[in-house]
Amino acid sequence: MVLSTFNSQLIIAGPCAAESEQQVISTAKALAAIGVKYFRAGLWKPRTQPGTFEGVGEVGLQWLRRVKVETGMLVGTEVANAEHARLAVAAGLDFVWIGARTTTNPFAVQEIADVLKNNKEITVLVKNPMNPDVNLWVGAIKRLLKVGVEHVVAVHRGFFNAQCTMHNAQLSYRNDPYWYVPIELRRLMPKVPLLCDPSHIAGKKELVAGLCQKALDLDFDGLMIECHCCPELALSDIEQQLTPAHLKVILERLVVHERVDKDKELAELRSKIDSLDSILIDALAKRMHVSREIGEYKRQHNMPIVQTGRYNDVIQNRLELAEELGLSTDLVKQIYELIHEASVNAQCVESR
Ligand code: PEP
Numbered sequence: 001m002v003l004s005t006f007n008s009q010l011i012i013a014g015p016c017a018a019e020s021e022q023q024v025i026s027t028a029k030a031l032a033a034i035g036v037k038y039f040r041a042g043l044w045k046p047r048t049q050p051g052t053f054e055g056v057g058e059v060g061l062q063w064l065r066r067v068k069v070e071t072g073m074l075v076g077t078e079v080a081n082a083e084h085a086r087l088a089v090a091a092g093l094d095f096v097w098i099g100a101r102t103t104t105n106p107f108a109v110q111e112i113a114d115v116l117k118n119n120k121e122i123t124v125l126v127k128n129p130m131n132p133d134v135n136l137w138v139g140a141i142k143r144l145l146k147v148g149v150e151h152v153v154a155v156h157r158g159f160f161n162a163q164c165t166m167h168n169a170q171l172s173y174r175n176d177p178y179w180y181v182p183i184e185l186r187r188l189m190p191k192v193p194l195l196c197d198p199s200h201i202a203g204k205k206e207l208v209a210g211l212c213q214k215a216l217d218l219d220f221d222g223l224m225i226e227c228h229c230c231p232e233l234a235l236s237d238i239e240q241q242l243t244p245a246h247l248k249v250i251l252e253r254l255v256v257h258e259r260v261d262k263d264k265e266l267a268e269l270r271s272k273i274d275s276l277d278s279i280l281i282d283a284l285a286k287r288m289h290v291s292r293e294i295g296e297y298k299r300q301h302n303m304p305i306v307q308t309g310r311y312n313d314v315i316q317n318r319l320e321l322a323e324e325l326g327l328s329t330d331l332v333k334q335i336y337e338l339i340h341e342a343s344v345n346a347q348c349v350e351s352r
């Protein structure tokens, strides 16, 4: 499947789970009517608790095929093991996704990769693992590329964070976006298209629109959004599914950015950033050098490496400086915590 776009962005939408043939068909038709070209519906649902709705399973493959025939949309579902992958391929699905819980497990990913070996037709979407470990995510993508799967796409769906529960403040997400993780994935794998799944980050429908815009602002290639013809009746993820009409409003309001960067003024500003960064790195290297000399001095004079009084003075002074210059003190504090940790580590190494 070659991915095409909606307003230059790739949009995949559909219910969290296929629940009945009627729910699948009416959701799909409503989505096709607003221009969505890719339809998702989970058939095998990995749930936290047993005894909850775990998906309709294999029977739903026929419903997805019906969507394909009747709407022309390309269709896909989640695969969590080799058997799911075999069934999805046999049913002629256009794409499958590996869910966050499965990406966390390299054996399961490998089993799925082995079934999809040399598959040039199907697109495989790989959601980020539950924990913010970019290497685990990259590793799962590599397992697919290594066996010859040609179309692999990454999907950012946020990360488990004990603080991000729905009991928290009004504006808390179900999963923490930790945007730096997908940004790092993109740096490591620039050719792999990157989508955002705002539904599983948000956990509630009111927060979906803002996350869609944020993803576009960060240059994501598209969105995978949960939509249900009657969200209030959904058997899973009831709080986060949108109606197709709501999705239409969100898509129409999205500000889509120009993706080709040919602006001269921007190039000049970037070159300023490049020189400032080189000053920063140079200063850091010099600082680390002095820090090693201090380590050596402490070792010769039998002094402890960390001296709390001195560390407090440093932080205090740098925060005051930051405030004077209108910099975020939170940011400067975080940076100094990292620098201090690196200095202490360097001094420990020296003194061994
Ligand atoms: C889903 O897309 O319905 C799903 C279960 O997602 P995740 O693996 O991101 O939790």
Ligand code: MN
Pocket: 016, 017, 200, 226, 236, 237
């Ligand atoms: Mn879901």
